[in-house]
Amino acid sequence: MRNxxxxxxxxxxxIAAGIGPxxxxxxxxxQAPGAGLKLKSHAxxxxxxxxxxxxxxxxxxxxxxxxxxxKLMTAMxxxxxxxxxxxxxxxxxxxxxxxxxSHSRLxxxxxxxxxxxxxxxxxASENRAASALGRAYxxxxxxxxxxxxxxxxxxxxxxxxxxxxxxxxSTNVSTAEDLATLVRSAHRYAKIREYTTAKDYKVSLGGxxxxxxxxxxxxxxxxxxxxxxxxxxxxxxxxRCLVMQATLAGRTVIIVLLDSWGKYTRIGDANRxxxxxxxxxxxxxxxxxxxxxxxxxxxxxxxxxxxxxxxGLEPQGS
Numbered sequence: 363m364r365n366x367x368x369x370x371x372x373x374x375x376x377i378a379a380g381i382g383p384x385x386x387x388x389x390x391x392x393q394a395p396g397a398g399l400k401l402k403s404h405a406x407x408x409x410x411x412x413x414x415x416x417x418x419x420x421x422x423x424x425x426x427x428x429x430x431x432x433k434l435m436t437a438m439x440x441x442x443x444x445x446x447x448x449x450x451x452x453x454x455x456x457x458x459x460x461x462x463x464s465h466s467r468l469x470x471x472x473x474x475x476x477x478x479x480x481x482x483x484x485x486a487s488e489n490r491a492a493s494a495l496g497r498a499y500x501x502x503x504x505x506x507x508x509x510x511x512x513x514x515x516x517x518x519x520x521x522x523x524x525x526x527x528x529x530x531x532s533t534n535v536s537t538a539e540d541l542a543t544l545v546r547s548a549h550r551y552a553k554i555r556e557y558t559t560a561k562d563y564k565v566s567l568g569g570x571x572x573x574x575x576x577x578x579x580x581x582x583x584x585x586x587x588x589x590x591x592x593x594x595x596x597x598x599x600x601x602r603c604l605v606m607q608a609t610l611a612g613r614t615v616i617i618v619l620l621d622s623w624g625k626y627t628r629i630g631d632a633n634r635x636x637x638x639x640x641x642x643x644x645x646x647x648x649x650x651x652x653x654x655x656x657x658x659x660x661x662x663x664x665x666x667x668x669x670x671x672x673x674g675l676e677p678q679g680s
Contacts, residue, residue, distance in 0.1 A: 399638045401631045404601065404621035407538040408635055411546060411607065411614040418635070422538040425521045426620055429595030430487045430578075430679055431541060431603050432529030434548045434558075437484055439509045439527075440476070440495050441551055447477035449498075457493040461530050462597065464679045466490045467575075472567045477553075482565065484557040486575035487594060489528045489679045496527035503527070517543050530679050532599035538618040541605055545616045549591045549607050558582075558592045578680050579604065581632060590614070594628075597678045604628040610636050611643035 399408075405421040416422075453472045468474070468482070468490040479495050482488035496506040503526070510524040522536040522544075536544070548554045557563075561583040564572040578594040581587050588609040595603035601621035608615060617635055622628035 399634065401619070401634060402623055402627045403619040403631050404623070405538045405618075406620065406631065407542050407616070407618040408639075409542045409616040409618075411549075411616050417615065417639075419538070422618075423521065425535050425537055427532040427597065427600035428529065428534055428536045428541065428620065429597045429600040429603055430489075430529040431536070431544075431593050431595040431605055432524060432527065432534045433483050433487060433492050434544055434554065434593050434605070435510050435513060435524060436492050436495060436506075436527040437480060437554050437557075438548055438551060439506060439513055440480060440499070441553060442509075442513070443499065445476060445499075447475060447480075449476050450474070451476055451479060451494050451498045453490050453494055454497070456497060457490040459489050459493075459528075459530060459679065462678045464489050464530065467567070467573055469567065474565065474567070478565050480553065481557045481560075481563050482575055484554065484593070485560050485563050485577050487578045487680045488575070489530060492528040493526075514540075514544075517547055519543055528679060529595055530597065532597060538620055541618045541620075542616045545591060545605050545607055545618070555591055559589050579606075580629060581606075586633075586636065594680060596680050602628045604632060606632065608636075611639040613639070613643075615639070 399418050401418075401420060403420070405424050405426060406418065407416065407420075407422045408418040409416055450473045453468045453470055453474070455470055457468075458470065459466070466489060468488060474482075474491070474494075476495065476498065479488075479491040482491040483495060496503045499506040499509070506527060507524055510527070514522045514524065519536065519540040522540045523533065525531040525533040559582055560577060562574055562576045564574045566572050577583070577592070579592045582589055582592055589606055590609065591607040593605050601623065602625065603621065604617070604619045606617045608617065617632060619628045619631050622631060624630075
């Protein structure tokens with residue numbers, strides 16, 4: 363019965379959302395259209411969301427750990443199951459991170475609704491929240507992970523494998539191309555759009571004043587950015603990761619940045635992409651697409667700031 367529930371839920375969601383990869387073509391190596399853009403992330407992809415055209419690709423088919431980008435798949439599986447968002451779920455010892463010892467302000471015994479857990483998993487990348495969502499799924503964590511992998515297959519994410527709902531395991535792996543597909547699919551869910559782009563969220567944890575959680579992406583709320591979806595990730599094996607859907611220079615794009623080598627480099631790379639697209643567009647209205655492509659290929663990359671190369675401690679699983 364549990365397997366039948368799983369198959370029906372994921373198949374229905376896939377049919378409703380549309381099945382198929384977001385990427386038109388391939389980006390195994392750096393593509394000519396993005397030759398003028400130099401990023402520090404080990405793997406990257408910039409995709410025109412409407413056309414599926416690759417504007418920039420770097421190691422886009424490399425299979426790598428993705429850390430908390432995993433939580434976008436977690437959110438889709440939870441929402442596909444159409445479970446009661448108001449159901450109270452207690453944080454238990456099973457939700458405590460014994461793999462990496464990551465910090466959490468969600469104490470064992472704290473009662474939160476499923477919807478509150480979803481918000482915290484997406485906005486603040488809360489690992490105990492994501493774990494509790496998987497644990498409270500029909501059939502438990504094992505059934506939840508099966509649903510994650512089935513959803514990935516139905517979306518055509520051939521290079522992706524999921525091992526847990528948090529992303530703390532380095533065996534949660536994907537490619538930049540697959541993650542563009544994941545972002546496009548996740549963007550269809552209103553709650554994922556809303557929760558990943560909120561600057562902060564306050565929640566009562568069963569006593570005292572509400573606790574404030576902040577978005578792990580510092581670009582959210584920035585006046586320079588129009589972000590429609592956002593998710594960060596970090597474990598040592600994955601490096602700093604960032605995926606976004608954003609409107610830049612009048613076009614909607616999907617940005618995937620994996621294994622950024624410096625603490626601030628994923629933000630620096632995102633800003634370089636924004637600058638690159640804005641300059642390439644020439645602020646034409648309507649834009650001259652042929653001229654824009656020409657400017658994209660010939661334009662030098664914005665410089666790397668010295669701050670990006672600084673190393674620093676960062677909570678794993680964020």
